[in-house]
Amino acid sequence: MAEGELVGQRVVRIDSRAKATGEARYTADLTLPRMLHAKVLRSPHAHARILNIDTSKAERLPGVKAVVTGKDAAGVKWGVFRYTRDQELLPAEKVRYVGEDVAAVAALDEETALEALSLIDVEYDVLPAVFDPLEAMQEGAPQIHDHVENNVNIHVPIEVGDVDRAFQEAYLVREDRFSDTEYTYCQTEPYAVLVNYDSNGNLEIWTPNASPHTKAKALSNLLKMPLAKVKVRKISTGGAFGGRSDIFPGEFIAALLAIKAGRPVKMVYTREESFTSVRQAHSMVVDLKTGVTEDGRFLANEMKVVLDGGAYSSTGPIAVSVPFLVWEETYRLHNVRFNGYRVFTNKPVRGMYRCHGRSFMGGLGMQLDMIAEELSIDPAEIRLRNALRTGETQVTGSRIISCGLTEAIEKATETSGWKEKRGKLPYSRGIGMGASGMMVGFPMGIRGGSAALLKFNEDGGCTLISGVVDNGQGNESMVVQIAADVLGMKMEDINLVSSDSEITPLDQGAYSQASTFVSGNAARGAAVDAREQILNIASDMLDATPGELDLKDGQVFVKHRPEWNVWLGKVIRKALLDNTPVVGRGSYMPKVDLRREWVSNPKGQHAGTFSFGAVVAEVEVDTETGQVRVTNVTGAHDCGFAINPMAVEGQLEGSVASGGVGASLLEEHSWDGGQMLNATMLEYKVPLSVDMPQITPIIVETVDPEGPFGAKEAGLAGSMNMFQAVGNAIYDALGVWIKEFPITPDKVLQALEEKDPES
Amino acid sequence: MERQLIQLKVNGEERDVVVSPNETLVEVLRDRLELTGTKMGCGEGACGTCTVLLDGKPVRSCLTLAVEVQGQEIVTIEGLAEGAELHPVQEAFMEHGAIQCGFCSPGMILTGKALLDENPHPTEEGVRRAISGVVCRCTGYAKIVEAIMAAADAL
Amino acid sequence: MRLPSFEHLEPRSLEEALGFLAKHKEQAKIIAGGTELLVCMKHGLLAPAYLVNLKAVRELDFVSEDDGGLRIGALTRLSTLSETPAVRERFPVVAQAAEMVAAPPLQAMGTVAGNLCLNTRCFYYNQSSFWRQARGACYKTGGDRCHVVKGGKRCLATYQGDIAPALIALGATLRMVSNGSEREIPLAELYTGKGRRPLALEPDEIVAEVRVPAPFDGMAGDYQKLRLRGSMDFPLAGAAAVLSRNGSGVCSRARVALTAVGTGPLVVEEATQLLEGQQVTEDLVAQAAEAAYEAARPASNVGSDASYRRKMVRVLTRRAILNAWRKE
Incomplete structure (x- = not known):
């Protein structure tokens, strides 16, 4: 195959065989000699001072090898940013949510560890707690962190243009409030961690993660160990969706226990712990004010969003910025004011999620439809009028180098039969659309890039060493497919070593859907470099210039005389004898403005490129029960270029499930104070096979000038679009707007009753 | 509570194992027989990742006592392939991109196999219903349904 | 765990x-x-x-026809129940309800008696020990309070079985045996409505079989279940209706039973009174549905909003009655 022939093919993913046979190992599957089992004692209180912890009885229990409390944690605090270091991963003085870690035990088996937990006495001084972010912001609300007044964790203000004047000039102004409840990742694999600490001071960690390097750096800081001694190992990860990015108490506590006991320690969370004590998604209250011209173009836009952040910062500055970012990444804004507040409450910690902010994104899409209706403009048309295009610059300064938003909207409407259906379906059936743009990566400083190495063996095979992380997206397969394409090899002839913080070069991790763009580019660079080295060496052997040579199926040959060729293995051997072994090097750092900062300086190039998408969804509503069924979805996504179309489709289909059915209609946590009422797989309603619509994925290719083979990403826009499409389709079906997510049957029915009290 | 020696027939092999009555099948498979291909997603029967076949039928191994399945044929994901030859359902899952993170795949593949053993030509609706007790968070089920339908054609 | x-x-x-x-x-x-x-x-x-x-008590695993009725052994799997021709053909409402229990693999594991003897459920009860320890014992766990309704005087845990309402509407009875004695009770009497002891089953007693009387002439039934997802979920409300129509188009027998809207299955007596001896009209069905609504007492303890679920009883009941009436 020539370059560009293997990419674009529907290939079987390299990780799928091991996963189909059960060989693939996940953290809980691992055992090490002398391994101990750990369990954590958790706070039953939402807010309490820890007065005393007596672990003496637990320590005396036969089989118990180590007990740790906040005293062992030396008071170090974790935060993703320097200015958000507010979480003691094992608190010594205060607990701030139900389920927070208080003490932990490592024992010979899990039963002993659990028994030991029951022998630990904790004295608490229970404090008043607050669970609603709007209440938490009021004067006199319980203060969750001493240094944070009114519990406002992060405030991101952004203002561009003359917003107030623009509102005055607008032909039409609409104001709406949208909101949602808490929801969560619910990855199929519960949280687990295994830590091995040896007598030379090496700390090895296995845990489901989206970036071994980020975890390693955090643990190195927290444990005050050199980075080279903290080794986060490669492990299969059962889904992430943003929820495996940060550092969690689990890995810190397991490390403390392993160091204290001098033995490997494994800790596997229950499903309940995975729900309450790792991460959840934010709930939000969104006030949206939009002013447009008579022909529906944005003139003035204002958004205030309040996020319930839970007890600690986590990725707070990012989370609170995303509503603004997705907004400016989708539409041409001129005069815009944004105020994002992330507020502390006595609830579990919230992080970034694939379906982050159904309220703001659903709200943006629904309000746009409301405006379109008032102006008698088709919803597709109003989107096209405001949609960003290639070459434009977003309102805070990011230039768009490739943009398929218009094409995505056009293709989704065309394929779905939008024109024939919109407004014309019988009552109770409806069709709606959603569209969005999405950053491919974000500024992460030195962590924002990726590097890869490719080393050739004397038999002509090679090993690709990449920091790329795969949580199920297909990233491992993607880098191999790219390298194989460049090298004219079969994918099975390239072995991949990846996601090991000790062995593989720094990589941004599977964050912000950047893997294809960044890690893929680095892998391509390594392959291109190796190929050049090979052709250079072979040029001597074949008596031709490197430019006259090609590499394919393990042979280097002269392009116009293919019978003049040499076996690749022979070239590699010559390289070794010549003391110029073939090692390809590649790296990529996205072209972002490194001065851009979430809170202090939200301007400048935010991401290297942006992806875009649009979906059209059809719903059917049972008007007596209020139950909504999504029946058909047409999703068009500008992924730049589809390295493996099957993987791109899979991402879109997954987005429809989590965003379009789960987040839009089903998923939410219910609470009594700080206690989660439905921390179970039975009561937290993840969509099932029978709940899913027919999905028609459409791949839009804009061939990004920076991306590897023009590729960008495929992971996120689908979810973001589905909230809008479902909300709008329900309006098309029933004539009611439901502004609170998830759109559960009781809300639908209530809206119908309010519209027609007679019914 | 007395531990007892039981015989389990797993993937065609007779295995002697000493267990306590309160050990569930998934614990024995994973912790004692090192068959970690069977996953545990919730331990409460609600997610289906721990599905194994018991006399050909998919069951929740987290809600099955090891002591009560003596004499029955247990098949785990490790027992599906014959040597290097994968079962057609496994092949189809790979070919059709039905595997993403892979955590639900063992339970999903075994459920698909059991369905096709019972009904070689299921409808799409029948496939959706058969796998409706296994949660997948990645794929949206589209390619899983497609793979099982394709395996039916291949069988 | x-x-x-x-x-x-x-x-x-x-x-x-x-x-x-x-x-x-x-x-x-x-x-x-x-x-x-x-x-x-x-x-x-x-x-x-x-x-x-x-498991090894094979004598409890059977479905047989008896005098035109059915005898269902306690150990019969729910999947067997719904696949048995005699059930499918002559008592399809039972098969319909059994097929809506959880998901197919759980129907193949779960038994008829197990489903009938389902404990009552509550968000404050069906939780881990850690979870419950944070708020102390409730009526159902031997305490003196209800966490669902603060100041509540009794346990409100919800009965969420699917097949009980269908079998109750068919007039099923249970054969219960203990060492040396045996009794037969109407299925509806199995349920006490009490939190601590929701089943009228002695500690030494076993539900041995369910007996379903021979179908009445012109009988048909229907079960309607409200759940958020198309599978796996317990009912948030459920209604079973079994109606018989005589030769002159009059409803000769009507039974309506509800699930998941009280501490046990509820028999809507008023529906029987309204419908029996009448031509079944939409208006009459609406009245019967209203009676079901009045009878239902859902609590906010198993998901979704209680007042919504109560309203749904009206919808489900109406649909079940109409479907049953039209099927015949």
Whole structure:
């Protein structure tokens, strides 16, 4: 195959065989000699001072090898940013949510560890707690962190243009409030961690993660160990969706226990712990004010969003910025004011999620439809009028180098039969659309890039060493497919070593859907470099210039005389004898403005490129029960270029499930104070096979000038679009707007009753 | 509570194992027989990742006592392939991109196999219903349904 | 989540099983499918010293026709129940309800008696020991309060079985046996409505079989279930209706039973009074549905909003009655 022939093919993913046979190992599957089992004692209180912890009885229990409390944690605090270091991963003085870690035990088996937990006495001084972010912001609300007044964790203000004047000039102004409840990742694999600490001071960690390097750096800081001694190992990860990015108490506590006991320690969370004590998604209250011209173009836009952040910062500055970012990444804004507040409450910690902010994104899409209706403009048309295009610059300064938003909207409407259906379906059936743009990566400083190495063996095979992380997206397969394409090899002839913080070069991790763009580019660079080295060496052997040579199926040959060729293995051997072994090097750092900062300086190039998408969804509503069924979805996504179309489709289909059915209609946590009422797989309603619509994925290719083979990403826009499409389709079906997510049957029915009290 | 020696027939092999009555099948498979291909997603029967076949039928191994399945044929994901030859359902899952993170795949593949053993030509609706007790968070089920339908054609 | 310790007893016959129960009384629990019991044990809600496993008591695993009626052995799997031709053809409402229990693999594990004897459920009860410890015991766990309705005087845990309303509407009875004695009770009387002891079952007693009387002439039934997802979920409300139509188009017998809107299945007597002896009209059905709505007492303890679920009783009941009427 020539370059560009293997990419674009529907290939079987390299990780799928091991996963189909059960060989693939996940953290809980691992055992090490002398391994101990750990369990954590958790706070039953939402807010309490820890007065005393007596672990003496637990320590005396036969089989118990180590007990740790906040005293062992030396008071170090974790935060993703320097200015958000507010979480003691094992608190010594205060607990701030139900389920927070208080003490932990490592024992010979899990039963002993659990028994030991029951022998630990904790004295608490229970404090008043607050669970609603709007209440938490009021004067006199319980203060969750001493240094944070009114519990406002992060405030991101952004203002561009003359917003107030623009509102005055607008032909039409609409104001709406949208909101949602808490929801969560619910990855199929519960949280687990295994830590091995040896007598030379090496700390090895296995845990489901989206970036071994980020975890390693955090643990190195927290444990005050050199980075080279903290080794986060490669492990299969059962889904992430943003929820495996940060550092969690689990890995810190397991490390403390392993160091204290001098033995490997494994800790596997229950499903309940995975729900309450790792991460959840934010709930939000969104006030949206939009002013447009008579022909529906944005003139003035204002958004205030309040996020319930839970007890600690986590990725707070990012989370609170995303509503603004997705907004400016989708539409041409001129005069815009944004105020994002992330507020502390006595609830579990919230992080970034694939379906982050159904309220703001659903709200943006629904309000746009409301405006379109008032102006008698088709919803597709109003989107096209405001949609960003290639070459434009977003309102805070990011230039768009490739943009398929218009094409995505056009293709989704065309394929779905939008024109024939919109407004014309019988009552109770409806069709709606959603569209969005999405950053491919974000500024992460030195962590924002990726590097890869490719080393050739004397038999002509090679090993690709990449920091790329795969949580199920297909990233491992993607880098191999790219390298194989460049090298004219079969994918099975390239072995991949990846996601090991000790062995593989720094990589941004599977964050912000950047893997294809960044890690893929680095892998391509390594392959291109190796190929050049090979052709250079072979040029001597074949008596031709490197430019006259090609590499394919393990042979280097002269392009116009293919019978003049040499076996690749022979070239590699010559390289070794010549003391110029073939090692390809590649790296990529996205072209972002490194001065851009979430809170202090939200301007400048935010991401290297942006992806875009649009979906059209059809719903059917049972008007007596209020139950909504999504029946058909047409999703068009500008992924730049589809390295493996099957993987791109899979991402879109997954987005429809989590965003379009789960987040839009089903998923939410219910609470009594700080206690989660439905921390179970039975009561937290993840969509099932029978709940899913027919999905028609459409791949839009804009061939990004920076991306590897023009590729960008495929992971996120689908979810973001589905909230809008479902909300709008329900309006098309029933004539009611439901502004609170998830759109559960009781809300639908209530809206119908309010519209027609007679019914 | 007395531990007892039981015989389990797993993937065609007779295995002697000493267990306590309160050990569930998934614990024995994973912790004692090192068959970690069977996953545990919730331990409460609600997610289906721990599905194994018991006399050909998919069951929740987290809600099955090891002591009560003596004499029955247990098949785990490790027992599906014959040597290097994968079962057609496994092949189809790979070919059709039905595997993403892979955590639900063992339970999903075994459920698909059991369905096709019972009904070689299921409808799409029948496939959706058969796998409706296994949660997948990645794929949206589209390619899983497609793979099982394709395996039916291949069988 | 691990199971607490217990001794596993494996009787080979009903007699042997009853012997174990007579010996160990409250210390023993029966296990059949295990799909509910083991979850409760993992949560620390139950810690029996003995589990009497009925798996090998084959004499309880049967479905047979008897005088035009049905005898369903307690150990019959829900999937077997819905696949048995006699059930499908002559009592399709039972098959319909059984097919809506959880998901197919759980129907193949769960048994008829297990589903009938489902414990009542509550967001404040079906939780781990850790979870419950944060707020202290409620009526259902031996305490003196209800967490659902603060100041509530009784346990409001919800009965969420699917097949009970259908079988009650068919007039099913239970044969219950204990060491040396035996009794037959209407299925509806199995349910006490009490939180601590929701079943009128003695500790040494086993539900041996369900007896369904021969169908009345012109009889048909329907079961309507409200759930958020198309599978797996317990009902948030459910209504079963069984109606008979005589030769002159009059409803000769009508039974409506509800689930998941009270502490036990509810029989809507008023629906019977409204419908029997009448031509079934939309208006009459609406009245019967209204009566069901009035009877329903859902609590906000199993998901979704209680007032919404109560309203849905009206919809489900109307649909069940109309479907049953039209099927015939």
